[in-house]
Amino acid sequence: MTVQGWLLILVFTAIVVALVKPMGAWLFALYEGRRTPFHFVLGPVERGFYKLAGIDPNAEMGWRRYALHMLVFQLATLLFTYLVLRFQDVLPLNPRALPGMSPDLAFNTAVSFTTNTNWQSYSGETLSNLSQMLGLTIHNFLSAATGIAIAFALFRGFARRQTSGLGNFWADLTRITLYLLVPLCIVYTLFLIANGVPQTFASSVDATTLEGARQTILLGPIASQEAIKMLGTNGGGFFNANSAHPFENPNALTNLVQMLSIFAIGVGLTWTFGKAVGNTRQGWAILAAMLLLFLGGTAITYWQEAAGNPIHHAIGLAGGNMEGKEVRFGIAASSLFAVVTTDASCGAVNAMHDSFTALGGLIPMFNIQLGEVVVGGVGAGIYGFLLFALLAVFVAGLMVGRTPEYVGKKIEGREVKLAVLAIAVLPLMILGLTALAAVLPQGLAGPLNKGPHGFSEILYAFTSAVGNNGSAFAGLTAATPFYDGLLGVGMWIGRFFMIVPALAIAGSLAAKQHHPESAGSFPTTGPLWIGLLVGIILIVGGLTFLPALALGPIADHVAMLHGQLF
Template sequence: MTIQGWLLILAFMAVLFALAKPVGLWLFALYEGRRTPLHAVLGPLERGCYRLAGIDPHAEQDWRRYGVSMLVFNLVLLLMTYAVLRLQAVLPFNPGAAAGQDAHLAFNTAISFTTNTNWQSYAGESLSPLAQMLGLAVHNFVSAATGIAVAFALFRGFARRQSATLGNFWADVTRITLYLLLPACIAYALFLMASGVPQTLAASVDVTTLEGAVQTIGLGPVASQEAIKMLGTNGGGFFNANSAHPFENPTALTNLLQMLSIFVIGVGLTWTFGKAVGDTRQGWAILAAMALLFLAGVGVTYWQEAAGNPNLAGLGVAGANMEGKEVRFGAAASALFAVVTTAASCGAVNAMHGSFTALGGLVPMLNMQLGEIIVGGVGAGIYGFLLFGILAVFVAGLMVGRTPEYVGKKIDAREVKLAVLAIAVLPLSILGLTALSAVTPAGLAGPLAKGPHGFSEMLYAFSSATGNNGSAFAGLSANTPWYNGLLGVAMWIGRFFVILPVLAIAGSLAAKRHVPAGPGSFPTTGPLWVGLLVGLILVLGGLTFLPSLALGPVADHLAMIRGQLL
């Protein structure tokens, strides 16, 4: 490890903390439906959208109607994307004559982008510009907006008193898209274009290499895809190499900005939550817990990647583990990017996680298994973290012998059961589907590696799919009916089987009275609360996933230190 590497990590954290309040203020204005400076330009477009869809944005919805609207919206877009992917060969804007995807691959891809996962069992270059823009970019916006809208609904559940409604899903999604994601992505895409990222409808360009050969280099509307890919924590790469490709991520500055853009909305939402419940210290406490978990993960990953493989050092190849990494980024920026993208449900990569050291690869896997609540996906991270907050105050209430309360709302058995249900979805899907794949011929045909690393490839894939991350450990041949089907199911479960209990909790909390804090209330803003949150998350994650991690990356690490290279 180097001082420069740690300075990069600390500077990254400092910028994020500095952005938390400004971004949170903008998000709070959208949460309340207040006018922003952009309304003068985009207000007519917003009203036109409502008129065209026949929607009254002021008509409030209870949690059931909010949830049904969310499900119907996403289901319709899923079917539209499936059709575009299957029919791209006969649709316009297909200069490379890309063929339509097979049924099982289109099923997987459509679910992947609907659920904000962006898992790719195909090379990004195999899609036409129309499929990229209409089939995928639309989802990149609306799946991100859906996550933020659900977070807003949960915030209202905590903030409102004796209310039967949580807002209007259609209005939330429209405002988030028009006044946050769209303008931010336009500015971001222009910066990327100025940095050398292509933005064109041309399929490719032929160039002559230094050796005199002709090489075909893929092109397309890359900059616009890259912007929402990061800000919306989507992660799907326009190119197969994702953010390791110089056309997606050409410089050290774009690399830093990509990492910041993955986290910035999620960090801002922590401050928005505190503002919504009338105490910004609540948001800072959540952000502090997230930061502790994040720094621990970065520390372990950077330490392992900087140390490298001791077996190679014994052969005279000393230094950091640079396998699967871009030399222009190095070990520190690659380790930081890996932890950022898996702590958030982004899945973009600038290095191949399967080439990390065993413990260096364990941290990204564990980040996803914890539910990607360490900042997490836009919206999904904060509402996932608040599920653990509900369990933490329940545990604290048991310890002090009082009814648990959180930000002015009593937490009853209903909320605790729903929180447990939502949290239990992840291990049931991850461990259940990994176990099924590990004992069936179709599942065992996927991993290219054998032994612990092959098991890690399967475990990582289902952790990524269920956690709606989308990154891959590499080495898994996933474009098969077995993996496309099961991973698609895992993505759907990990997204909507969590959202529905979250909305039910929001509806239950909104109907309750506000309970002022008293002498017996457990404080939820100080170091004790932060420590309880971190401890609960680690204990639950450790107890649930330690046995499977022991079979994969831990066994891989023990083999490495014993001198086994394969």
């Protein structure tokens, strides 16, 4: 570990904290439906959408109607993307005459981008420009906007009193896309282009190498895809090497900005929540808990990667673990990126997690297994975190013998049951599907490595899919009907079996009265509350996944210490 490495981590954290209030204020304006500076230009576009679709943006929706409209929309866009991928060979903007995807791979990819997972069982270079720009980028915007819309609906559940309305799904989706994601991505795309990221319809360019050989370098509309990939915590790379590719992530500056953009909207939503419930300290308390988990994970990953592999040291290869990392980023920036992308549900990578040390690779996996609530995906992170907050106040209520309350709403049996149901989806699906793949011949044919590391590859794949992250231990051959099917099912359940209970909780809370804090209320803004939140998240994650982690990365680490290779 170096002083420069720790300085990078501290500077990154400071900038993240500085972004919280301005981003939160922007999001709060959209939450309330207020005008923004972009309304002058984009307001007619918004009204045109409503008129064309026959939508009244002021019509309130109860949680069931909100959920139904959201699910039908997701199914429709999934089918659209599936057809684009299947028939890309006969569609335009395919200069390299690429074939259409197989049915199982098209299903997996369509589900992946619909659910904001962006798991890639395919190589990014196998898609046409149309598939990248229309089939995938549409989901990069809309899946991100959907996550933020669900967060807004849950915020309204906490903030409103004795009502059934949670807002309008179509209005939320449209405003978030038009007034937040599109403007940010235009500026971000121009920044990336200025730093050397290509943005062109040209399919490739030929170059002559130093040896005099001819090399074909693929091109395309990369910068625009890269911008929303990061801001929307999507993560699907234009190239197979993702953000390790110099055309996606050319230098140290773009690397820093990409990491910041992964966190920017997620941390802003914590302030928005506090503002929505009338107490911004509530939002800062949530952010403090998130940052504690983030810094802890970063410290462990950086420590392990900087320490290197003792087996390499024994044969005279001193230094940290540079396997699978880009020299232009180094160990500190690669370790930080790995933690950032798995704390959020982004999945973009600038180094190969499969090549990390055993414990260095455990942390990104464990980040996802915690429910991806450490900042998390845009929208998804904060509503997932609030489910743990409900569980935490329930535990606190049991300890002090009082009816639990959170931000003025009594938390009763219905809300706790729904929160537990949503939280339980992740471990049930991750562990169940991993167990299935670990015993069936079709599943065992996937891992590149044997022993604990091979098991880690399987466990990481289902952790990433169900957690809607999208990163991978790249040693797994996942482009098979078996893995395409199971991972696709896991992605769908992991996304929507959490969203629907969250909306049901929002509907239940919105119907309740508000109870002001009293002397008997458990304080939910101080250090005790932050510690309880962190403890609940770690205990639930640790107790659930520790046995599986012991069979994978922990066993791998013990074997490494004893000089054993598989």
